[in-house]
Amino acid sequence: MTAHVLMLSSSRQGSEPYLEHARAHIFAHLGDIRDLLFIPYAAVTQSFDAYVEAVASALPECKVVGLHTFDDPALAINNAKKNGQAIVVGGGNTFHLLSKLYANALMVPLKHAIADATPYIGWSAGSNICGQSIRTTNDMPIIEPPSFDALDIVPFQINPHYTDYQPPGHNGETRDQRLAEFTALNPSTPVVAIREGTALVLSKRTLTLKGNKDGFIFLGNDKKAIQSGQDLTQLLNQES
Structure with a gap:
C-alpha cells in the first residue's frame, strides 16, 4: 500500500480559529497540491454547501469542491488523483458520514483511491473512518449505517x-x-487515542504521531503513552 494519509484529531485546538492549528499539517501533507475534493457528509445541522464554504474560508490557498455537487461521486473519487486533487473528509457525526458513504457506494472507491496514493486528509469523523471500524467514535448513533x-x-x-x-x-x-x-x-485490537491538536500521519509505509501532545495506545488491559514524533509503524503489522 502506498497510502498517504493525514488523520487529524480535530479541526480546532482550544479556542483558535477553524483549522488554524491544522494548517501546517495540511500543507505539509499536500505538498504542491491545492485542489481539494471535500466530502461534507459528516455535517448534520449545517448544509453541505455551508460546510464546503467554511473549509474554503479556512484554507483560502486551496480550491475546495464538494463531492455532493457531482452527479457521479464515485467517478469523482476515482478521478481525484488524475485531476491533481487530494481527498478531504471533515468532522461532524461519524455515523452520518459512514451512512452516506455506504448509501452512495463510495467505500470501495475511497479504499482504492487511498491505496493508489491519492492524498487523503481527515479530521475527527474523517479520521475515525480510517480505522477498522467506527466502534470507538465519541459520537451519538443518530443514524444506523449498514455496517x-x-x-x-x-x-x-x-x-x-x-x-x-x-x-x-x-x-x-x-x-x-x-x-x-x-x-x-x-483484547487484540489496539485503540490509538489522539488528543486535540495532534494527528497520525501514514506515508511511505510509516506511521507517526505529530503535534505537541502525547497520545495513548489502549490494548487489552494496558494503556501505553506514545510521544509526539514517535514511530508507530509496528502498529501497521498488528493482527487483530
Missing part, C-alpha cells in the same frame, strides 16, 4: 478528541472507561 466497518486504512481503532479530563461531580463513564469496555471485548 460499522470503516475504510480499514490502518489495522486498529482510532479515538479522536481524546481526553482524560473528568468534570468534577460528573458520574458518567470517563473516556478511558469507555475505551476499556471496547478492549475488554476486543
Whole structure:
C-alpha cells in the first residue's frame, strides 16, 4: 500500500480559529497540491454547501469542491488523483458520514483511491473512518449505517478528541472507561487515542504521531503513552 494519509484529531485546538492549528499539517501533507475534493457528509445541522464554504474560508490557498455537487461521486473519487486533487473528509457525526458513504457506494472507491496514493486528509469523523471500524467514535448513533466497518486504512481503532479530563461531580463513564469496555471485548485490537491538536500521519509505509501532545495506545488491559514524533509503524503489522 502506498497510502498517504493525514488523520487529524480535530479541526480546532482550544479556542483558535477553524483549522488554524491544522494548517501546517495540511500543507505539509499536500505538498504542491491545492485542489481539494471535500466530502461534507459528516455535517448534520449545517448544509453541505455551508460546510464546503467554511473549509474554503479556512484554507483560502486551496480550491475546495464538494463531492455532493457531482452527479457521479464515485467517478469523482476515482478521478481525484488524475485531476491533481487530494481527498478531504471533515468532522461532524461519524455515523452520518459512514451512512452516506455506504448509501452512495463510495467505500470501495475511497479504499482504492487511498491505496493508489491519492492524498487523503481527515479530521475527527474523517479520521475515525480510517480505522477498522467506527466502534470507538465519541459520537451519538443518530443514524444506523449498514455496517460499522470503516475504510480499514490502518489495522486498529482510532479515538479522536481524546481526553482524560473528568468534570468534577460528573458520574458518567470517563473516556478511558469507555475505551476499556471496547478492549475488554476486543483484547487484540489496539485503540490509538489522539488528543486535540495532534494527528497520525501514514506515508511511505510509516506511521507517526505529530503535534505537541502525547497520545495513548489502549490494548487489552494496558494503556501505553506514545510521544509526539514517535514511530508507530509496528502498529501497521498488528493482527487483530
